[in-house]
Amino acid sequence: MESLLRLIRERRSIREFTPQKVPLSDIEELLEAARWAPSGSNAQPWRFVIVTEGEAVEALKMVSPGLFGEPPAIIVMCFNGESLQSTSELHYVDLGAALQSLLLTAYSKGLDCCPIASFDAEAVAELLSLPSQIHPVLLVVLGYPNENPHPPPRLPLNELIVGRF
C-alpha cells in the first residue's frame, strides 16, 4: 500500500523525453492495466490508438497546441460512442480511472506520460481515419523522462474534506 501511495505521489506529468523508443509490449502492458479500470454499468467505453511512427507523431503535433516536445509514443484515448449510455458524461469518470491506471503502470516501469486535452479532436480523428463512433478524448504522450519537474502544489487535505458527520 505504501509503495502504491509513493508511486501516486512521485508521478509527474512529463513533457520532455529522451529519444529512446518505447517497446510496443510495454505500451500494451499499460493498456492492459487501463482496461481493468472500473466503468459505470461495465460499459468499458475506452478505446485506444497507439502512435509511434515518427511522421504520424509529427502530424498529431500539428493539430495539438498542447503537445510540446518530441514524444516517442502517443496513446490516443478515445470513447467508443456505441458503448455510451444515457449518463454519458459519467463515462469521463471511467476514462479518468483508466487513465490513472495507465499513468501509474507507466511510472512503475520507468516510463512517464502527460495527458493532453488541448488538441483538435476532429482533426485527430481525420488524421487517424477513425470510424465515426470513435471519439478522441485525450492524447497521452509517453516516453523516458528527460526532465524532473517539481510537484505542483496540492491543496491540504483539510481544505478538501468539506464535511465530516
Place this chain on the structure above:
Amino acid sequence: MPEKVKSGEEYLFEIGAFLISSAKGCLGEPKLYGPLRLLTAFSKMALLPEHVPCLKEDKFLLDLRGEIEEKVVPLVVSDPEKFKQFIKDLSVKLAGEIKKRKIK
C-alpha cells in the same frame, strides 16, 4: 527522437497548423491558454531562421524564446499570477528592445 531539420515550407505549414488548431482550442479552453498559445507561436516564429536560410538569427528573439520555453508551461500550470507577471515583464523587455532599435 531528434527533430529533423524542416524546410521553410514545411515549417511554415507547421506554424499555420498550430495557429489554426490554437484558434479552435481557444473557443473552449481556459482564458489563460490564449496567451500561452501566442507565446508558443512566438517561440516557433523565433526559430524561422533555422528553416529559412535568407533570414538572420535574432539573438534578442532567441533569448526571449529560451525564457518562454523554460518558464511558461510550469507557470501556467502551477502559478497563473506569476504567469501573468511573466508576460508583463516580457512586454517591458520588448519595449526596451524596441527603444534600442528604433529610438536613437
